[in-house]
Amino acid sequence: MKSQTNNVDVLKWIDDVILMTKPANVIWIDGSDEQLTALREEACRTGEIRLLNQDKYPGCYYHRTKPNDVARMENRTLICSEKEIDAGPTNIWMKPSEAYKLGKKIFENSMMDRTMYIIPYSMGPVGSPFAKIGFEITDSIYVVLNMSIMTRVGQKILNVLGDSKDFVKGVHSKCNLDENNRYIFHFPEDNTIWSCNSAYGGNVLLGKKCFALRIASYQGLKENWMAEHMLILGIENPKGEVKYVTAAFPSACGKTNLAMLIPPEGYRSKGYKVWTVGDDIAWLRIREDGRLWAINPEAGFFGVAPGTNKKSNPNALTSTYKDTIFTNVAINLDDETVWWERLDNNPPENGLDWKGNPWNGKKSKEKGAHPNSRFTAPAKNCPSISPEWESPEGVPISAIIFGGRRAKTAPLVYQSRNWQHGVFVGSTMASETTAAATGKVGVVRRDPMAMLPFCGYHMGDYFGHWLEIGKKTPNPPKIFHVNWFRTNDKGGFIWPGYSENFRVIDWIIKRCENEVEAVESPIGFLPKAEDINLEGLDLTADKLNELLDIDKESWAKNIEGIEEFYSSFGERLPKELKQELEVLKNNFI
Ligand SMILES: Nc1nc2c(ncn2[C@@H]2O[C@H](COP(=O)(O)OP(=O)(O)OP(=O)(O)O)[C@@H](O)[C@H]2O)c(=O)[nH]1
Ligand SMILES: O=C([O-])CC(=O)C(=O)O
Ligand SMILES: [Mn+2]
Numbered sequence: 400m401k402s403q404t405n406n407v408d409v410l411k412w413i414d415d416v417i418l419m420t421k422p423a424n425v426i427w428i429d430g431s432d433e434q435l436t437a438l439r440e441e442a443c444r445t446g447e448i449r450l451l452n453q454d455k456y457p458g459c460y461y462h463r464t465k466p467n468d469v470a471r472m473e474n475r476t477l478i479c480s481e482k483e484i485d486a487g488p489t490n491i492w493m494k495p496s497e498a499y500k501l502g503k504k505i506f507e508n509s510m511m512d513r514t515m516y517i518i519p520y521s522m523g524p525v526g527s528p529f530a531k532i533g534f535e536i537t538d539s540i541y542v543v544l545n546m547s548i549m550t551r552v553g554q555k556i557l558n559v560l561g562d563s564k565d566f567v568k569g570v571h572s573k574c575n576l577d578e579n580n581r582y583i584f585h586f587p588e589d590n591t592i593w594s595c596n597s598a599y600g601g602n603v604l605l606g607k608k609c610f611a612l613r614i615a616s617y618q619g620l621k622e623n624w625m626a627e628h629m630l631i632l633g634i635e636n637p638k639g640e641v642k643y644v645t646a647a648f649p650s651a652c653g654k655t656n657l658a659m660l661i662p663p664e665g666y667r668s669k670g671y672k673v674w675t676v677g678d679d680i681a682w683l684r685i686r687e688d689g690r691l692w693a694i695n696p697e698a699g700f701f702g703v704a705p706g707t708n709k710k711s712n713p714n715a716l717t718s719t720y721k722d723t724i725f726t727n728v729a730i731n732l733d734d735e736t737v738w739w740e741r742l743d744n745n746p747p748e749n750g751l752d753w754k755g756n757p758w759n760g761k762k763s764k765e766k767g768a769h770p771n772s773r774f775t776a777p778a779k780n781c782p783s784i785s786p787e788w789e790s791p792e793g794v795p796i797s798a799i800i801f802g803g804r805r806a807k808t809a810p811l812v813y814q815s816r817n818w819q820h821g822v823f824v825g826s827t828m829a830s831e832t833t834a835a836a837t838g839k840v841g842v843v844r845r846d847p848m849a850m851l852p853f854c855g856y857h858m859g860d861y862f863g864h865w866l867e868i869g870k871k872t873p874n875p876p877k878i879f880h881v882n883w884f885r886t887n888d889k890g891g892f893i894w895p896g897y898s899e900n901f902r903v904i905d906w907i908i909k910r911c912e913n914e915v916e917a918v919e920s921p922i923g924f925l926p927k928a929e930d931i932n933l934e935g936l937d938l939t940a941d942k943l944n945e946l947l948d949i950d951k952e953s954w955a956k957n958i959e960g961i962e963e964f965y966s967s968f969g970e971r972l973p974k975e976l977k978q979e980l981e982v983l984k985n986n987f988i
Contacts, residue, residue: 403427404519404557408564409534413517416536416570421508422515428543430553435544442540448724452735458722461730461737462541464598466754467578469727470771471601471608471650471836473852476583478613480856487857488967498584502593505580509572509595513538518546519556522611522682522696527791529682529694531615532560533567535605542571542603545724548699548775550606566590567614569605573598585609587617587855600701600726600773601835611680611696613855619682620856620864623871628849629681630658631693633785633794634908637670641787642908645681645693645876646800647825647849650835651771653802653883653896654678655702659714659783662901665935673901674785675714675778676794678702683796689873692793697778703835704728704739704772711741711897714783718776725774727753729760729767739768770834797911802881803830803846808953809882811894811931811946812903814910814917814924818869821878823979824923826862827961828880845964859971866975877911880923885946893946895936902932920949921986951987958984 404410417425428434439460442448449461478486479498486492493501516537523530535546546552560566569592574580581596592609594602601608615626629645636642648654658678662671677695686692700718704725707715719725728739731747738746738760746760746767753769760767778784787794801824803809808829815821825848832842836852845851847858854861869875881903883896906926909915917924928943961980965972 403429403554404560406557406560406562409560409566412568413536417515419503419506420510420515420538420572422510422538423512424514426514426516428516428518428547428552430547430555435547438540438543442544447540448544449730450735451725451737455734455736456720456723459719460544460724461728462724462726463753463755464727465576468576468597468599469769470599470834471852472581472583472597473836473838475581476852477585478855479584479586480588485857487854487859487971489851489854489858493584495586495589498586502582502584502595505574505582505595506570506572506593509574510538516540516543518543518552519554519560520546520550520552520606521556521559522550522606522615523694524789524791525551525555526559527694529684529791529793530696531567531610531618532556532565533569533606533610535569535571537571537603539571539573539598539603541598541724545600545604545701545775546606548722548724548777549604549697549701551698567592567610569610570594571603571605583609585613585855587614590614600775604701607680607697607701608853611682612850612853615682615696616850616853616861617855620860623868624682624684625864625868627681627683628679628853629693629799630654630678631676631681631695631794632658632660633674633676633787634904635672635674641674642797642911643676643693643794644798644800644904644907645683645796646802646881648802649804649830649833649846649849650852651703651833652804652830652849655700655715656712656897657900659712659781660901661713661783661898663898663935665932666901666905671901673783674787675781675783676785676788684793685868685872686792686795688795690795691868691872691876693796694790694793695778695788699778700774700776700781702774702776704774705768705770706741707739708742714781717782718780719774721780723774723776723780725772727769727772729753729758739772740766796876798879798907799876800879800881800907801825801828801848802883803828803849804833804884805829805843805882806831806884806886807950808957809880809885810925810949811885812879812881812906812926813920813922815878815880816923818875818878819866819975820923820979822862822865822869823976824878824880825865826976827964829957829960845960857971859968859973862976863971863973866973879907893942895938899936902936906931921983922949922954954987958987
């Protein structure tokens with residue numbers, strides 16, 4: 400098929416990939432409904448996707464990946480910078496020449512029996528000064544269909560690109576889904592991504608984690624902006640004023656839930672509203688007014704299905720009712736609908752589980768959906784989507800919130816003393832691992848700014864970049880830390896979470912507006928108990944105090960963990976952070 404661009408750099412690169420993979424056919428994705436409809440029909444015919452009940456789920460499809468290919472594989476995700484030191488201690492490194500050689504061997508002739516699809520896409524509203532352009536070459540229709548939900552795709556992107564050289568070159572092939580040859584190579588210095596032998600979203604939707612975080616974080620370092628693993632949300636008060644915050648939580652720690660939160664009744668009746676701008680990734684820039692502004696580079700949600708229900712996240716659930724692709728959930732064969740754990744109390748009796756085995760949800764002890772099963776839903780489906788979500792200039796950010804799953808150490812909420820201290824708080828974040836990546840679940844690991852698996856360069860330099868951005872921003876956001884996951888002696892969550900998190904967001908906004916005072920503590924500013932609104936909530940003052948408690952012993956352990964973690968950065972750990980660590984230690988003496 401004839402390409403609709405004369406960009407010689409694009410055409411040359413594509414010729415090289417064709418030479419390497421030898422596709423039977425080449426199709427350019429133009430972004431038209433006609434073309435996407437034809438591809439959906441073809442994928443249904445071959446069994447790659449399955450049409451769901453169109454009365455209940457118009458435009459929705461189902462897909463299953465192999466049982467060994469259901470989450471990001473961090474041990475197969477490589478950063479290939481020329482110098483090993485530039486990838487830093489938190490990434491797996493390979494020399495670019497070696498990685499290209501290994502990759503070429505794997506990609507050689509990998510598309511001989513298939514069609515190659517070329518997807519031009521934009522991360523960010525098309526033509527926005529914040530947006531960036533990429534290409535994904537893939538042999539998977541599932542990838543084409545997901546990318547056309549998650550990003551803006553098609554001819555319009557080529558028109559905007561013109562003959563510019565500023566684009567990211569992504570190549571994906573399922574090859575033969577061989578786990579032993581599965582790699583996600585990133586070449587930040589070449590704007591290049593090669594992904595092979597996987598079909599799981601996080602490894603193969605190259606616009607998302609690969610480009611919008613790993614490559615973009617490096618671009619941000621060079622170009623004075625930041626690419627972060629953050630949701631973006633607007634909080635409207637009864638006067639109609641909207642304040643925006645971003646929040647960085649590790650994978651499967653509550654970003655989508657917070658981004659789409661509905662305030663508790665007591666707030667709603669007064670006129671408070673929450674607007675969703677993004678649920679996973681934020682690109683932040685300093686603008687002329689001296690503030691940080693953020694865009695959501697994505698156009699859809701690749702959300703965790705299990706646990707999503709009418710009560711926990713009605714906005715996410717509604718987003719999935721049309722034009723959505725479900726991956727690795729359970730299916731009800733009686734009516735071709737989908738089901739996952741905690742959706743409702745009515746699992747299918749005549750179903751298939753995420754592996755495709757016959758499954759009776761009322762009898763079986765096995766899970767119906769994989770814990771990391773996902774929905775891919777268009778952002779515009781979301782009832783709470785912000786009128787500003789496609790604003791080309793983004794939205795101004797009042798607060799940045801860090802958080803993770805901590806059973807004991809971190810209190811419900813605290814505020815950093817200033818930007819530098821806030822960067823320290825973000826850099827020392829830790830969280831219990833989840834099903835979003837392969838490996839053991841529930842182990843505490845350091846996950847600075849929720850970027851451990853997503854920073855495309857040396858994390859010490861990344862901390863330095865954060866400090867630098869703070870210095871260059873005359874009016875930077877205030878920085879906070881939250882923890883919805885504190886547990887009692889029996890292991891149950893003390894804080895009710897979900898929509899009740901609005902009470903904490905309310906305090907955060909009040910702090911940004913200087914409307915309430917706070918209490919100094921060794922770790923930063925804590926709320927006065929009376930400033931967290933508990934009206935209508937079944938939570939005693941004692942429990943709130945337990946949630947705000949700073950346990951000396953667990954902090955002593957935490958400090959040891961920070962010291963050990965920091966020591967891995969050597970020379971490249973900014974001295975400001977070492978100072979902050981000393982301050983923290985002294986505060987506990
Ligand atoms: N206890 C508790 N659980 C929560 C809360 N918010 C979210 N969760 C649970 O955390 C899990 C993941 O939530 P998500 O909102 O999908 O997480 P995410 O950060 O968007 O995940 P990624 O898409 O992997 O980046 C789900 O099982 C939720 O039910 C909360 O406030 N309290
Ligand atoms: O990238 C993925 O697979 C999904 C995701 O949002 C995350 O893990 O943070
Ligand atoms: Mn994520």
